[in-house]
Amino acid sequence: VDNVHTDDLKRVMELMDGFKASKVLFTASKLRVFDLLETRPGLVGAEVAQALEASLKGTECLLEACVSLGLLERKQGGSSLLSILHQEVVYENSRLAQRFLQSDSPSSLLGYMEHCDELVWPLFSHLESAVREGTNQHAKVSGKTITTNNLFQDVYYFRDAQKLQFMRAMHSIAGVAGPAVATAFDLSRFKTACDLGGCTGSMAHELAKAYPGLSVTVFDLPSVVEMSGSFCPPGADNRVSFVAGDFFKDKLPKADLYILARVLHDWTDEKVHALLSKVSDACTPGSAVLVVETLLDGTRSYPALQSLSMLMQTMGKERTGSQYTQLLRQHGFGDVRIAHTWNFVDVVLAIKN
Ligand code: SAM
Structure with missing residues (x-):
């Protein structure tokens, strides 16, 4: 009984502190602590404070919090003069930081982190209103009333700096999830793909890398396509191209495989039906749609919290695998298969009847 009690108390304490842990991660990332310790591993607290032009007291608290969360490692002594003289502890990036935070x-994931800190964090302070009202909270944060027609233009793309921040966020998630998405199913029989709402082209490049016979057209709003060039990976080949347009209004490019990656979760069921109906009309029998989304499964917290994030930010929500299956069947797709990647997103493949 005592162990259960202690475990429960530990869990409640962890949950109560979740927001502090997130903010430590966001702040250390924003201050570029992990980049500093990549170029100069083994610094003492005072050296980090000096390099960040921050207070010693605050920096030491932040570094110790990072150690406790597994973001940094604390070692005894280092090679710098200060650490030798004072036999102080020095800090280095943990493996996790080397992989995801430099x-x-x-x-x-720094792009995504910045988006979470600057845009999602302020929205989440209005969670209670979102629950009461069942709608996004942009009006409370930026004073803008968002309808289905102005979400991207008025929030994410209102200024170029915001648009680039959003694009960096999408790019970093797609960079981490891309390889798992590309290989969740064998897509080698498809010759042409169209990534609707494909943003920076990160997923498209990943697919082109995985399937040498595949050409991918990225279809996104003109203001996004205009800036996608700066995200092109070095050495990328010409099998990825960009077409500007509005997927609710314009004709979709022809393809054997349509990709909808983290697009449907932005929209109401009505808009999802409109988009799937257009995709279905563009498909010939045997062509397919690949839906890439975080699937609610009634157990994992990541999808459930992500669904709240969609409530706070968009007109949509996350859905279950069976909800997507049903939506796809209603639009003439059969043989619906689901792959869980255990990454940010899961994958649903459906073939046009
Ligand atoms: N697919 C990318 C990914 O998985 O990282 C980006 C997902 S982001 C949540 C949604 C994308 O849909 C954005 O790139 C946005 O510009 C695009 N989008 C939104 N409305 C659109 C429209 N009406 N026509 C074309 N693209 C649109």
């Missing part, structure tokens, strides 16, 4: 890592 800005030059191919799996860097």
Whole structure:
């Protein structure tokens, strides 16, 4: 009984502190602590404080919090003069930080982190209103009333700096989830794909890498396509191209495989039906749609929390695998298969009847 009590108390304490842990992660990332310790591993607290132009007291608290959360490692003594003289502890990036928190890592999540800190964090302080009202909270944070017609233009793309921040966020998630998505199913029989709402082209490049016979068209709003060039990976080949348009209004490019990656979760059921109906009309029998979303499964917290994030930010929500299966069947897709990747997103493949 005592163990159960202690475990429960530990869990409640962890949950109560969740927001502090997130903010430690966001702040250390924003201050570029992990980049500093990549180039200069083994610094003492005072050296980190000096490099960050921050207070010693605050920096030491932050570094120790990072150690407790597994983001940094604390070692005894280092090679710098200060650490030798004072036999102080020094700090280094943990393996997790090297992989996900250094800005030059191919799996860097710094873009997503910045988005969570600057946009999602303020929205979440209005969670109670979102629950009461059942709608996004942009009006409370930026004073803008968001309808289905102005979500991207008025929130994410209102200024170029915001648009680039959003694109960096999408790019970093797709960079981490891309390889798992590309290989969740064998897609080698498809010759042409169209990534609807494909943003920076990160997923498209990942698919092109995995399938040498595949060409991918990224279809996104003109203001996004205009800036996608700066995200092109080095050495990328010309099998990825970009077409600007509005997937609710314009004709969709022809393809054997349509990809909808983290697009449907932005929209109401009505808009999802409109988009799936357009995709279905563009498909010939045997062509397919690949829906890439975080699937609610009634157990994992990540999808459930992500669904709240969609409530706070968009017109949509996350859905279960069977909800997507049903939606796809209603639009003439059969042989619906689901793959859980245990990454940010899961994958649903459905073939046009
Ligand atoms: N697919 C990308 C990924 O998985 O990282 C980006 C997902 S992001 C949540 C949604 C994307 O849909 C954005 O790139 C946005 O510009 C695009 N989008 C939104 N409305 C659109 C529209 N009406 N026509 C075309 N693209 C649109």
